[in-house]
Each structure stands twice: as C-alpha cells, then as structure tokens.
Amino acid sequence: AQSVTQLGSHVSVSEGALVLLRCNYSSSVPPYLFWYVQYPNQGLQLLLKYTTGATLVKGINGFEAEFKKSETSFHLTKPSAHMSDAAEYFCAVTLNNNDMRFGAGTRLTVKP
C-alpha cells in the first residue's frame, strides 16, 4: 500500500526566507501526490498536485513542488516566506479514488 512520510513535524523560518517542507512517498506504482494546507480550525485546502507529465508543479500562494521518482520525494518549496504562510501542511498520496494516505503534517512557523 502507498504511504507518505513528512520529515519534521515543526519547521520554523524567518519571513522572507526559503520554505522547504519534505515529503517522501512509498508506492509500488506511479502515484498521484498532493500538498494540502490547513489554517487553525479550518478544513484542508489543496495547494498543488502531481498527476503525470511535468515534474515541477506550481500551486497557489507561490508554492511549488517537484516530483523526483529516483528519490521518491515530493518536497514543497516557496522562495520567500510570508507571515500568512504559517499553517499546517500535509502531504498525501493516492493510487485510487478511495484510499488517500496523508502524512502526519508539518507545522510551519514564520518569524518576523
């Protein structure tokens, strides 16, 4: 079965610094990969997704992620952090419609 591992439950960056949130997946076949963001007391919002084709995927709010099959990774990046980026981020993987597996989440803190 597929799974994802998010490295680092907490990440802290300064405003304007690079954001890097790590996600590694395990799958026997090419997966679909997603990043979601959750603000306090809200539902999850889809940031971006990888299905097929271009391995560098751009999402909302200036985030992007690169699918690297050789490293089984799908890390999320943003060149310059903003205070509004402070939230919990979840990486997810699915092979079919009813079995989406989420990582444990990474809480991003942005310091002024």
Add this chain to the structure above:
Amino acid sequence: SQTIHQWPATLVQPVGSPLSLECTVEGTSNPNLYWYRQAAGRGLQLLFYSVGIGQISSEVPQNLSASRPQDRQFILSSKKLLLSDSGFYLCAWSSLERSPSYEQYFGPGTRLTVT
C-alpha cells in the same frame, strides 16, 4: 462551482450522549464522500467513505457510524459518545467527473468536545 458544508461548526457534548454531524455537497452529482477525524496535534484518520447512496465503508472499528441517505448528504452518528471521540471532524468529497486525479476537497470541519 462546488461547495461543501458541515454543521454544526462546534459542539460540546457530555459522555454517553448521542451525536449527529451533517455534511452536504453542492454543485456535483454522485460524489465520493469521506469522514475524517483529526485528534489534537495529529494527522488525519479516515473513518468512513461512501461511493453512493446507502454504500458505506468503515475504515476503523469504533462506536461511530455513517449514513448516506441522499446523493450529496453524509451523516456521522454515535449512540453514546466517549471522551476519546473528541476531535476535529472533517468531511471531504471527490469526483472522477470533476477530476481524474482523485483529489479530495474538504469542508470547514466540526470541532467536537466530549466532556
């Protein structure tokens, strides 16, 4: 456009009381529907999913149940709440008609506190 609603937004219930949380989706037909629970400081746990009216699959044994009485309505219930049922409950939907890549779209959630 599609929207998903959950209510109530917050709920405080005593141990042993019943529970009913409702989720409805607008703007799509025959969606797959999901209930997740998010305990404090933890990730998402899939509780139930449904591919159609009356079709419910349970992922974990517990004192919760789910029903889908209408195409776009998903209800989470319990006859007697436990303290361990406290958490943030999220409903989600997906649809191959909308997107073949299986992404799920989430509602705003219900914060349940069992006292």
